[in-house]
Amino acid sequence: MTVRHLTFSVLFALVSFVATAQEAASGAPYRAFSPKDKWEIGLHVGTPFVVGDVDSKLGFGGGLHVRKSLDHIFSVRGNLMYAKMSNEESANSITSTSDNTWLSGGIQLVGALNNFRSNRANRRILLNGFIGVGFDNYKTDFANITQNGSVASTGKLDATTNAHIEVGGGISFRVNPKFNIGLEHTVYSVFGKNGDLLDSDQNVGRPVTTYRDVLHYPHLVLAFNIGKAGKDGMAKSEPLYWSDPNAMIGKAIADLEARRIYDPTDTDGDGVIDEIDDEDNSPAGARVNTKGVSLDSDGDKVLDYKDKEPFSPPGYAVNADGEAQGMPKYTTEPEVNRIVDEKIKAIKFPEPKTNDWFFPSANFADNSYDIRYSEYEKLYQVATVLKQNPGIKVLAVGHTDARGSEGYNNVLSYNRTNAVIDFLVKNHGVDRSRVVLTYAGEGTALIPVKGANAANRRVEFRVAKGETDMTRPEGPNAGKGGKKMDANKSGF
Numbered sequence: 001m002t003v004r005h006l007t008f009s010v011l012f013a014l015v016s017f018v019a020t021a022q023e024a025a026s027g028a029p030y031r032a033f034s035p036k037d038k039w040e041i042g043l044h045v046g047t048p049f050v051v052g053d054v055d056s057k058l059g060f061g062g063g064l065h066v067r068k069s070l071d072h073i074f075s076v077r078g079n080l081m082y083a084k085m086s087n088e089e090s091a092n093s094i095t096s097t098s099d100n101t102w103l104s105g106g107i108q109l110v111g112a113l114n115n116f117r118s119n120r121a122n123r124r125i126l127l128n129g130f131i132g133v134g135f136d137n138y139k140t141d142f143a144n145i146t147q148n149g150s151v152a153s154t155g156k157l158d159a160t161t162n163a164h165i166e167v168g169g170g171i172s173f174r175v176n177p178k179f180n181i182g183l184e185h186t187v188y189s190v191f192g193k194n195g196d197l198l199d200s201d202q203n204v205g206r207p208v209t210t211y212r213d214v215l216h217y218p219h220l221v222l223a224f225n226i227g228k229a230g231k232d233g234m235a236k237s238e239p240l241y242w243s244d245p246n247a248m249i250g251k252a253i254a255d256l257e258a259r260r261i262y263d264p265t266d267t268d269g270d271g272v273i274d275e276i277d278d279e280d281n282s283p284a285g286a287r288v289n290t291k292g293v294s295l296d297s298d299g300d301k302v303l304d305y306k307d308k309e310p311f312s313p314p315g316y317a318v319n320a321d322g323e324a325q326g327m328p329k330y331t332t333e334p335e336v337n338r339i340v341d342e343k344i345k346a347i348k349f350p351e352p353k354t355n356d357w358f359f360p361s362a363n364f365a366d367n368s369y370d371i372r373y374s375e376y377e378k379l380y381q382v383a384t385v386l387k388q389n390p391g392i393k394v395l396a397v398g399h400t401d402a403r404g405s406e407g408y409n410n411v412l413s414y415n416r417t418n419a420v421i422d423f424l425v426k427n428h429g430v431d432r433s434r435v436v437l438t439y440a441g442e443g444t445a446l447i448p449v450k451g452a453n454a455a456n457r458r459v460e461f462r463v464a465k466g467e468t469d470m471t472r473p474e475g476p477n478a479g480k481g482g483k484k485m486d487a488n489k490s491g492f
Contacts, residue, residue: 034245035237038227040067044184046219048083053201053213054096054145059085061102061217072115072245077108077130079166083217087199098142098200102215104188106134106166112241121251122243126172128184136190137161142200157200164190172221177238182221189214268292298322359385359394359461362420363454367404369415369481371423379420382461383428386435393464396420398439401456402449404478406441411478413439414470419481420459437469 045062061083069075083102088095110130115123139159147155170184189195195212196203203211227236237243265274270282270292277292286294286305295304297311300318304310307322316324360378362371371379386394398413398420417437424430445456 034072034240036234037069037237037240037243038225040223040225040239041065042067042221042223044081044219044221046217048085048102048215048217048219050085050087050100050198051214051216052087052196052199053203054087054098054199055089056199057086057088059083059100061085061219065221067110067223067239069240072240072243073112075110075112075239075241077110077132078105079108079132079134080105081217083215085215087201094144096142096144096146096201098140098145100138100140100198100200102136102138104134104136104164106132106164108132108166110241115241115245118244118246120244122174122238123241124174126174126180126182126241127169128172128182129169130186131165131167133163133165135161136164136188138198140197140200145200147200147202155200157197160194160197162190162192162194164188168217170221172223174242178225180223180225180242182223184219184221186217186219187214188217300324357385357463361458361460364416364457364459366452366457367412367479369412369419369479370483371419379423380428383424383430386424386430387428393434393436394461395436395438395464395467397444397460397462398441399444399456399458399460400442401451401453402442402445403452404442407473407475408478410439410441410473411475413441414472415477415479415481416457416459436464436467438467439470439473 042065043062044065047058048061049056049058061081063079063081065077065079067075067077081102081104083100085100085102087098087100090096108130109132110128112123113127113129115126137159140157141155142157143154145155166186166188168184168186170182172180172182174180189212190198198213198215225238229235260275263273263275266272266277267274267280268277268282269284270277270286270288272288272290272292274280279288279291279293282288282292282294283303283305286303288294296302296307297304298307298309298314300307300312300322302318302320302322309318309321309323312318312322312324313327316326318324359382362375362378364370365372382394386392396417398415398417400409400413400416402409404412414437417439421432421435421437424435425432442456445453446458447453447455449456
């Protein structure tokens, strides 16, 4: 019952310390003086040995640990260890031996025993004490070992899993903010009936050792501090157990003590205290800058408080009152207006360019030069441009697709161009002389196909550059057309 109570007590203490460390602040705003700190990851190697019923021999062991501070004194450390060790004893011409293989993991509460004193920002040497609980799994090969009151010549204790308590202490040396080295000694005591079998020699009615065997582990520790900056961009400090609990408070107090005592004396009454006044005898009533120096706004060497013209134009000599001498006569408002008007008249605005204008094309049905209702909107747009720009002419060029003979297609493209021009003149009042009639037949197809294609059956428009009307090509009439065109109708 004593062992069970002790285990529960240690676990309760660990949980209490973790809960205390994570307790959130509440109520009024409070400035925390403990910075966010890094984690410690360490490797350890040492010479374990078992103190039991058979004389112990040094073995070999190692492992790793992860440690996180709870505050400046206490921290929690998770630990893994692997070890091999032996025991050997000779008596009455009989040599008893055992070889133990050990694997364990545990959690420890570590206390920085010398981090109470506030004499430096960081400890260089740290004295640690710790206690914890864990689980282990060990097995033992033995020869000539006493078990149950009799000597067994050879045998093997199968692997067994047990709970244990671990206590110890050590000393650590801070090498730099990222690395420290330490020496520690840990003692493991196994709970239950297997606690007397680490060396496989069971103490039954013999005053050889106490009730249980004890594993000792003196070891060297190499520890590294790791951690990136937090979300606020602030770099994390070393683990808190390396730093003075009052370091930040001490720095804040030192900064306050280093501040100069505020002295509000203003000898010359210019509104700038003597401590930052570069001219503590400024004349009464003089305007001064933020350093208490009398102003000379125009830089004419006559201070503003006696300058009758404190903003004299640069480049002119001034009299004793700071007034500029030899100033030219000011330009009158009518003269300014005249100069502006002349400048505006002299501006040559560029002529609008029409070369890059875009006109819509009018498309036609198969073998037809009748204008479809769907093209009325496009021709309205062409007519609108002509009316708004009376100084230009447009070139209308008729096209066909590649079906039919070349002569037939030339006449058909001519008919299409003529129909479009006639529509612009009759329906939109465009002067006939402003549209030049040309045709291209099947020679300039947009879509390079031999069959029917609506995109190739078109009349295009572009700004004319001195071209003249083309005459009707030779040959019989081509295409269907001639129906009456009415721009007031709508539809397709």
